[in-house]
Amino acid sequence: MRVSVFYNSGKKSQQVATKLIKKLVDCAFEIDDKNPDIVISIGGDGTLLSAFHKFSTQLNQVRFVGVHTGHLGFYTDWRDYEIDDLVESLKHDTGQQISYPLLDVGVQYVGERDQKHYLALNESTLKRVSATMVTDVYIRDELFESFRGDGLCVSTPTGSTAYNKSIGGAVLHPRLEAIQLTEIASLNNRVFRTLGSPVVIAPDEWIDIKPDQTAQDYIMTIDQFMPRQKPIERIRYRIADQRIAFARYRHMHFWNRVEDAFIGEKQGS
Incomplete structure (x- = not known):
């Protein structure tokens, strides 16, 4: 599997990217920034938007994965401290995806x-x-x-x-x-x-x-x-x-994501 790691200029994102790339290489993944099968975005929703536009001519072959290093994003399913779990999911990838218009x-x-x-x-x-x-x-x-x-x-x-x-x-x-x-x-x-x-x-x-x-x-x-x-x-x-395709190894319900982003913890009566 060919993987591209796309990250923003933030110090934390760069640290996570360096760690992730090393683990991917150790697991025999090929790092390919030109013709990847998977694009892993590290940062936030803005970073994933930039990754999308970079690979917008390759949408028929690319799936995206988002890792967020700050607040919860709508396009980012993984946290920066879950890199090991992400690599393990990539090792068992079966092509699963979800696509959006x-x-x-x-x-x-x-x-x-x-x-x-x-x-x-x-x-x-x-x-x-x-x-x-x-x-x-x-x-x-x-x-x-x-x-x-x-x-x-x-x-x-x-x-x-x-x-x-x-x-x-x-x-x-x-x-x-x-x-x-x-x-x-x-x-x-x-x-x-x-x-x-x-x-x-x-x-x-x-x-x-x-x-x-x-x-x-x-x-x-x-x-x-x-x-x-x-x-x-x-x-x-x-x-x-x-359409854009996300490699979805786990799923957060959309309305739970909306609640978490805009409403926060429910207040008891």
């Missing part, structure tokens, strides 16, 4: 013939910081609303607990085949109206965002990354054909 972001830039495609694990946003963003929102090629506000966020089910939740979006179970559109500080008054609540899109539907062409100071993000900003004619969001 991704977001396909198709951007039509002004003056360019072909669309540029990006993959997002969590979400993609379009914002305008210096003034109100004005854009038409289409669902399955039909005009849904004309949006005015700070921006829009389209998230995956696994990304629903990230930025989406902080702006009032719903938490979706990661097994759902859906994407979610959430408004960022929409402008609602007697003149301008939007739905004002998150919208969950079915698997056979798509969302088009067509920003006002008189302004081009838009900022688009793909997860924590910001592609080079160019004038945007249209962005199409849909569920991607590709």
